[in-house]
Amino acid sequence: MRFRQTWVFWLVVVALTSFPLALYMSSFGLTLSTVHQRWAEFGSFYGGVVGPLLTLTTVVFLYSQLRHQQSAQTHIAHTQEIQRLKTDIDFYSGFIISELSKVMPGMEDGRTLSTYVATTAAEFNHCFIHGTNPKDVLGQSRQAVTTLVLCHGNIFTSWIRINEDLQTIKLLDTTLTSDRDNHTNQKIKVSLTVGQIECSHMDTLLLMYNSNFTPLFRPNFQDTYNDYHAGKKSL
Known part of the structure; x- marks a missing residue:
């Protein structure tokens, strides 16, 4: 049960980090820009979208682990x-x-x-x-x-x-x-x-x-x- 929860957690992490990247690339192309400002804009977009999602996912995972631990102790x-x-x-x-x-x-x-x-x-x-x-x-x-x-x-x-x-x-x-x-x-x-x-x-x-x-x-x-x-x- 615990192994399954860990596997699901990492699957969600990969999905959350990949989806914004795929969305950005589909809109602005696959070409690597040489303009510093473009990289800054990409980093701002990526961090603003992925960061909160990863934080929320981590909180949910830790809560699930805590519940599982409490259940086992009980x-x-x-x-x-x-x-x-x-x-x-x-x-x-x-x-x-x-x-x-x-x-x-x-x-x-x-x-x-x-x-x-x-x-x-x-x-x-x-x-x-x-x-x-x-x-x-x-x-x-x-x-x-x-x-x-x-x-x-x-x-x-x-x-x-x-x-x-x-x-x-x-x-x-x-x-x-x-x-x-x-x-x-x-x-x-x-x-x-x-x-x-x-x-x-x-x-x-x-x-x-x-x-x-x-x-x-x-x-x-x-x-x-x-x-x-x-x-x-x-x-």
Whole structure:
């Protein structure tokens, strides 16, 4: 790209310097004059026409180069930021896996946090979809989820950070000229690392806890409810 811009610049320079000369020669002939005044007039004409044009061309070229340099620097900065976010996501994913595998205190059956999260999310999803008043179901379940979130704040805070980092990567992807699949690839990596079902359950519990939460691994509750009942009507 940069080589092409340089080539175009020199092509324009040659054209600008040649056109006034060709115009002058077509009007006054090709014979070299021996009169000093004629040379002075030619120099005044040539410099007055070519000088401003070359100046304008140089300014445009330098501006183009500056824009290209700024774009390259922005691309590098955003790529580095995406890499930093990926590292953070990997760290939080590892932490969540470790916490989910721990046995919950007071559970004689040795139930892990992962099992408890899955059971809570599954029970809510079932009641929400099959209930006659989804808002009542959400209100009744929110207290239990609030207790769970507050007791295990670190794991849910980590999930929120993953959610925020993925959304930031998605935004940064739109500014890149190449390699714009970072969000999709990282989202797939989280699904494989933490587990697709576990990701959906974490989104479910946080959406129950905070209705403003934006889930990335499941649709929102109302869409889920509408899709399920729309599917029943079509049967």
